[in-house]
Amino acid sequence: MAAARRMVVIGGDAAGMSAASQARRLKSRSELEILAFERGQFTSYSACGIPYWVGGVVDGPDKLVARTPETHQGRGIDVRTHTEVVEIDLAGQRVLARDVDPRGAGDERWHGFDDLVIATGAQPRRPDMPGIDAPGVHGVQTLDHGRALLETLESTRVERAVVIGAGYIGVEMAEALIQRGCQVTVLERGEQPMSTLDPDMGRLVRDAMTGLGIDTVTGAEVTEVITGEDGRVRAVATKVSEYPADLVILGLGVAPETGLAQQAGLPVGPYGGLLTDLAMRVRGHDNIWAGGDCVEVLDLVSGRTRHIPLGTHANKHGQVIGANVGGDYATFPGVVGTAVSKVCDLEIARTGLLEAEAAAVGLKFEAVTIESTSRAGYYPGSRPMTVKMLAEQRTGRLLGTQIVGREGAGKRVDIAAVALTVRMTVEQMTALDLGYAPPFSPVWDPVLVAARKAAGTVKSSLSGA
Incomplete structure (x- = not known):
C-alpha cells in the first residue's frame, strides 16, 4: 500500500485551515496526512471581529473562533499550536518548526512535505520611530493582539486614546474606544481619513467622525511615541503638535507576512505579497500553494495585482487550494476590490x-x-x-x-x-x-x-x- 502524501500548512487561520478542511473532505487519512502549524493559540478565527470585541459589542475570544484546534484534530487534521515555522527548505521539501509555547523548551524539528500551503497572513505596519514598542502601543491583527489590548484597557486607567492611521482598522478601533468611554484622537497622514476612498468622499467621513466626538487630525505625520518615567506611553508627537495618550492603536494597515517565503526564494509582487496562478499555486512551483493575506490577487478592473487583506478572499483561497491538493480542480479568478x-x-x-x-x-x-x-x-x-x-x-x-x-x-x-x-x-x-x-x-x-x-x-x- 502506497504511503499517504503529506500536506503541510503554515498558518492556522482562514486560508490555511480552509485549505486543510477542504482537502480532508476529498482525501481520507490513509491517502493524505495533513499537518498544520500555528504560532498562536487560536485557529479559524475572525480577526475582523476584534474591534467589536474590544468595543463590547460581541463576546470574545471564543465567539470569534469558528473551529478550535480540537475540532480540527477530530476531523483528522494534526494542528500544532504555539509552533512557528522558521525555515522552508524547498530543495529538501521540508520545513523547520519551533516550539514557541512559553512553557515549552523551544525545540526545533524538521517536517517533510509533498504539498506546502503558505498562509502566514499579514502583520500590522509598525513605523520605525522612538517609543513604537513601548507598553500601551498595540497593533490589532490577531486574537492574541485583541486579548493583549483588552488586558491593557482593564488593567490601566485609559482616558485618552490615540489611533495612528485612519484606514479601516483605524476608524473601527476609534469607534470601539469611543464606546468604551475614551477620548479618541485619530492622526492621519493623508489629506482625509480612509485613503481607500477619494479625498472628496473621505471628507464626508471626517465630518461624520468629528460629529461623533472623534478628534480627527489630517496631514499629521507622527514622529514619536513619547513615554513617561515608567516606560509606558504618555503622548504621541507629530511634526507640529503633541497629543496626550494613555493608549496608542496602530491603524496603519497591514503588510503581507512573507519574510519566510522570500528567504526561501519564492516570488513576490510589488506589494510584497506572494504571486500565484489562478489555482493559487505559487508561480514556478508545482507543489507550493499560498492564500490569504500573504498573497497578491488579480484586480479584474485594472488588470494588475493588488494586496487586499480580507477574510472573504482568504476563505475562498483556502477552498481553491484544498480542492486542488485533494485532486479536484478549482480557480480563484480575482477581485474587484470591494x-x-x-x-x-x-x-x-x-x-x-x-x-x-x-x-x-x-x-x-x-x-x-x-x-x-x-x-x-x-x-x-x-x-x-x-x-x-x-x-x-x-x-x-x-x-x-x-x-x-x-x-x-x-x-x-x-x-x-x-x-x-x-x-x-x-x-x-x-x-x-x-x-x-x-x-x-x-x-x-x-x-x-x-x-x-x-x-x-x-x-x-x-x-x-
Whole structure:
C-alpha cells in the first residue's frame, strides 16, 4: 500500500485551515496526512471581529473562533499550536518548526512535505520611530493582539486614546474606544481619513467622525511615541503638535507576512505579497500553494495585482487550494476590490478603482457624485447617502463606486461589485431590476441614480468630442 502524501500548512487561520478542511473532505487519512502549524493559540478565527470585541459589542475570544484546534484534530487534521515555522527548505521539501509555547523548551524539528500551503497572513505596519514598542502601543491583527489590548484597557486607567492611521482598522478601533468611554484622537497622514476612498468622499467621513466626538487630525505625520518615567506611553508627537495618550492603536494597515517565503526564494509582487496562478499555486512551483493575506490577487478592473487583506478572499483561497491538493480542480479568478466598514452609525463602502488608481493604469474616466436617501423620502427613517461613480470614457464601462451614508448605505455597494465583475456599462446598470418598496429604497435606487448620471455624462463627453 502506497504511503499517504503529506500536506503541510503554515498558518492556522482562514486560508490555511480552509485549505486543510477542504482537502480532508476529498482525501481520507490513509491517502493524505495533513499537518498544520500555528504560532498562536487560536485557529479559524475572525480577526475582523476584534474591534467589536474590544468595543463590547460581541463576546470574545471564543465567539470569534469558528473551529478550535480540537475540532480540527477530530476531523483528522494534526494542528500544532504555539509552533512557528522558521525555515522552508524547498530543495529538501521540508520545513523547520519551533516550539514557541512559553512553557515549552523551544525545540526545533524538521517536517517533510509533498504539498506546502503558505498562509502566514499579514502583520500590522509598525513605523520605525522612538517609543513604537513601548507598553500601551498595540497593533490589532490577531486574537492574541485583541486579548493583549483588552488586558491593557482593564488593567490601566485609559482616558485618552490615540489611533495612528485612519484606514479601516483605524476608524473601527476609534469607534470601539469611543464606546468604551475614551477620548479618541485619530492622526492621519493623508489629506482625509480612509485613503481607500477619494479625498472628496473621505471628507464626508471626517465630518461624520468629528460629529461623533472623534478628534480627527489630517496631514499629521507622527514622529514619536513619547513615554513617561515608567516606560509606558504618555503622548504621541507629530511634526507640529503633541497629543496626550494613555493608549496608542496602530491603524496603519497591514503588510503581507512573507519574510519566510522570500528567504526561501519564492516570488513576490510589488506589494510584497506572494504571486500565484489562478489555482493559487505559487508561480514556478508545482507543489507550493499560498492564500490569504500573504498573497497578491488579480484586480479584474485594472488588470494588475493588488494586496487586499480580507477574510472573504482568504476563505475562498483556502477552498481553491484544498480542492486542488485533494485532486479536484478549482480557480480563484480575482477581485474587484470591494470593502465595507462603519464608524458608529456611518457606513463606508467602495468597490473598483479610485480616481488615482484609474489614472495610474492609464484609464480615462468620468466621475459623478449624487445625493440620495436610503428609503423613499416620505418614509420614516430615511437617511441621506452619497454615491460616487467612475465610468470609462467612450465605453461607459463601470470602473468604481464609493458610498458613504447611514443605515442601508454600505451593502448597496454589492450592486456595483456584481456590475464590475461582469464588466457592465453604467447605461446597462440603469436597467437593473432591483427590489423596490418605500421602506427599502426610493423608486430609483441611489446606485442607479448615480449610474444614470454617469451614463449621461459619458454621452455628453462623446457628443462634445
